[in-house]
Amino acid sequence: MDVSALAQSVNGPVYRPGDEGYAEEVAAFNLSRQHTPDVVVAARSADDVAAAVRWAGEHALPVGVQATGHGAVLPITDGVLVSTRGLDEVTIDPVRRTARVGAGVKWRRVLDAAAEHGLAGLCGSTSDVGVVGYTLGGGLPVLGRKYGFSSDRVRSFDVVTGDGQLHHVEAGDGTELDWALRGGKGNVGIVTSMEVELLEIADLYGGAIFWPGALAPTLLTVFAEWVDTLPDEFSASISLLRLPPLPEVPAPLRGQFTVHLRIAYLGDDAEGERLLAPMRAVAPPMIDMVGRMPYAELDRIHMDPEHPVPFEEGGTLLRELGPDTIEAILEQAGPDAQCPLLLVEVRLLGGALAGDRTDAVSGRDAPYSLFAVGALMPPIAEAVPGAIRAVVGAMAPWSTGGTMVNFHGVPGDDADRARAWSAPTFERLQRAKASYDPANLLRFGHAVPALDPA
Numbered sequence: 536m537d538v539s540a541l542a543q544s545v546n547g548p549v550y551r552p553g554d555e556g557y558a559e560e561v562a563a564f565n566l567s568r569q570h571t572p573d574v575v576v577a578a579r580s581a582d583d584v585a586a587a588v589r590w591a592g593e594h595a596l597p598v599g600v601q602a603t604g605h606g607a608v609l610p611i612t613d614g615v616l617v618s619t620r621g622l623d624e625v626t627i628d629p630v631r632r633t634a635r636v637g638a639g640v641k642w643r644r645v646l647d648a649a650a651e652h653g654l655a656g657l658c659g660s661t662s663d664v665g666v667v668g669y670t671l672g673g674g675l676p677v678l679g680r681k682y683g684f685s686s687d688r689v690r691s692f693d694v695v696t697g698d699g700q701l702h703h704v705e706a707g708d709g710t711e712l713d714w715a716l717r718g719g720k721g722n723v724g725i726v727t728s729m730e731v732e733l734l735e736i737a738d739l740y741g742g743a744i745f746w747p748g749a750l751a752p753t754l755l756t757v758f759a760e761w762v763d764t765l766p767d768e769f770s771a772s773i774s775l776l777r778l779p780p781l782p783e784v785p786a787p788l789r790g791q792f793t794v795h796l797r798i799a800y801l802g803d804d805a806e807g808e809r810l811l812a813p814m815r816a817v818a819p820p821m822i823d824m825v826g827r828m829p830y831a832e833l834d835r836i837h838m839d840p841e842h843p844v845p846f847e848e849g850g851t852l853l854r855e856l857g858p859d860t861i862e863a864i865l866e867q868a869g870p871d872a873q874c875p876l877l878l879v880e881v882r883l884l885g886g887a888l889a890g891d892r893t894d895a896v897s898g899r900d901a902p903y904s905l906f907a908v909g910a911l912m913p914p915i916a917e918a919v920p921g922a923i924r925a926v927v928g929a930m931a932p933w934s935t936g937g938t939m940v941n942f943h944g945v946p947g948d949d950a951d952r953a954r955a956w957s958a959p960t961f962e963r964l965q966r967a968k969a970s971y972d973p974a975n976l977l978r979f980g981h982a983v984p985a986l987d988p989a
């Protein structure tokens with residue numbers, strides 16, 4: 536393959552397999568997914584992205600995109616990988632309360648830069664994910680019940696569509712692009728930068744509490760009743776957690792089965808304590824790290840892995856969390872289960888996440904999300920995919936049948952991919968894709984199938 540014309544048309548480096556720099560550029564946070572594209576373009580500008588997409592189109596090659604590899608659900612096996620890591624602009628406008636964010640930027644940099652002005656962006660459970668990749672999937676923030684999905688706060692996108700054209704898309708401009716970029720993942724194009732709204736949040740009452748896993752039945756039962764009493768300012772999730780016996784895991788949790796409650800409350804400490812009291816009353820915790828904390832330290836709530844790991848994940852949206860649902864969760868991942876999964880979590884949705892906004896975000900119709908993750912490490916690696924299928928499958932009687940694309944896990948056949956959106960949204964996304972990516976170049980990851988030409 537002759538990439539000299541491509542290399543001359545872009546500012547960033549172009550790598551072929553075997554080149555120095557190739558392995559580093561394709562490496563994903565999810566170590567179980569090894570990308571092996573024919574060409575990597577390490578983009579340094581929106582023009583680089585456009586040139587890469589046009590070149591791929593001329594050579595009929597598929598195009599993938601990666602910032603961090605947190606969402607590397609499937610390997611990119613051929614074609615062109617556009618690496619956005621070099622699109623690293625972060626500009627805070629404290630007067631307009633916005634951040635302009637390049638496609639390669641992780642939340643950590645935005646949180647730190649915004650915090651200098653007492654401002655905050657709608658980050659999810661970890662600041663290590665890419666702002667753009669996360670937001671294109673809707674982006675479920677820790678404070679979502681109060682402020683909605685991250686994509687609800689995007690002011691504008693700069694995007695190279697699958698036909699190689701550059702567009703500037705303003706929020707609410709009525710275009711299909713604006714609609715499809717809010718929750719439609721990377722289906723219509725490669726976003727090169729975004730402008731997002733920032734909020735005046737300096738700190739919150741929140742953190743993590745851990746109990747011994749034997750208490751899981753009581754804790755899940757109390758959790759299900761308790762969450763009904765919470766205002767939208769209070770976000771909560773609960774996880775059945777089995778951390779491996781590795782030295783880097785803190786001693787009380789190492790190799791143990793525990794229950795991990797994660798909370799974030801936008802209010803004063805006294806009211807936070809009062810609202811949290813029913814959970815604290817269940818039993819004395821092993822660890823209680825709830826208190827006032829700077830917003831920029833919100834990684835302390837979920838305590839997601841900070842370093843690359845091999846993993847697989849899967850999820851579904853729940854209509855209810857009744858006693859039967861809890862029993863089914865416990866059967867799969869409770870104290871008596873031989874469960875190989877790192878975590879099985881239930882997140883409370885609702886509040887500002889619900890509602891009838893017109894966009895491609897899924898999850899607005901469900902009060903809970905169930906999500907399961909397993910480490911693909913010996914000796915349990917082989918058991919993980921089946922255990923994820925089992926726990927998600929066991930939720931069928933209470934599931935909406937749908938998923939949020941950021942929590943979907945490995946995309947399967949067309950019917951499985953369709954579960955990440957409602958049926959009308961999926962069809963509209965397919966039509967948008969047909970118009971902005973007519974050659975179906977963007978067909979990796981959570982790509983919707985191309986429309987039948989007939």
Ligand SMILES: Cc1cc2nc3c(=O)[nH]c(=O)nc-3n(C[C@H](O)[C@H](O)[C@H](O)COP(=O)(O)OP(=O)(O)OC[C@H]3O[C@@H](n4cnc5c(N)ncnc54)[C@H](O)[C@@H]3O)c2cc1C
Nearest residue numbers: 602603604605606607659660665668669675721725726980
């Ligand atoms: C530990 C962990 C915690 C998480 N917590 C949350 C959470 O709380 N809330 C939540 O909503 N999600 C969460 N996620 C899911 C995460 O938002 C998705 O995996 C997201 O895709 C990560 O984006 P990325 O750019 O970091 O990853 P990448 O693997 O680099 O990208 C993943 C995909 O995003 C798309 N994409 C990325 N960049 C672009 C671009 N510039 N243009 C077009 N498409 C692009 C592509 O489809 C790409 O394949 C979590 C994931 C992990 C691993």
